[in-house]
Every structure is written in C-alpha cells, then in structure tokens.
Amino acid sequence: MIIAQEDRRFYVDLLELKGGTIMNLRNLPLALAALACASTATAHPTDVTFSSRGECEAAFADSSKSDRERLVELGIFDTFGAAQSTFRDMFRCERDYDGDNWHIVFIGG
DSSP, X not given: XXXXXXXXXXXHHHHTGGGOOTXXXXXXXXXXXXXXXXXXXXXXXXXXXXXXHHHHHHHHHXXXXXXXXXXXHTTSSSSHHHHHHHHXXXXXXXXXXXXXXXXXXXXXX
C-alpha cells in the first residue's frame, strides 16, 4: 500500500500530539477527532448522501477497510480489529428524515 506523503506527515504529527503518542489514552479521542476532520485523511465520507441504509453501510465498510489497513501499516493501531472497533464506536449511518437520505456521521467515542 502506498501512502501519500501528506497523509504520512499528518499521521506522524498525530502521533506526536503534545509530546505523547496516540497510544496514550488521554490523547486518543483528540487524535481520532483530528483524524476524522482532516481533509487528507478523512476516515469516512461524512459529506456524501446515500439513498438507502444499505448503500451507506457498504460505503462505511469500504472506508473502514481501506483506513484500517493504512492505520495499522502506520502503527497507529496494532490490529485491524482495534481499528475497526474504534471506527464502529466513532461513526455510524444515520437517516436524515428531512432529505430522506442516509449519511455517515461522526458520533465521537
């Protein structure tokens, strides 16, 4: 897997949060929030609408797969399971009843 230089720099910066590491549990929510909001490293497409829950869940699964591989390769998570579990805790598909569509939303952790 090839990681763009700007993504690599983002993750290195993320790991160096205030002299700590992402494995420091105090910094984990902050680091994951930064990851979710960064334009070059958005974990899931939160600005895309889907016509059904199935489409939303499929996009969520695709995003999770590519991001967990990248984050494990960079050493941010030890295992794919740890990354996947974190994504499940921080994102989900929700219905927008006004627009009658679905979105992946960041719910925090």
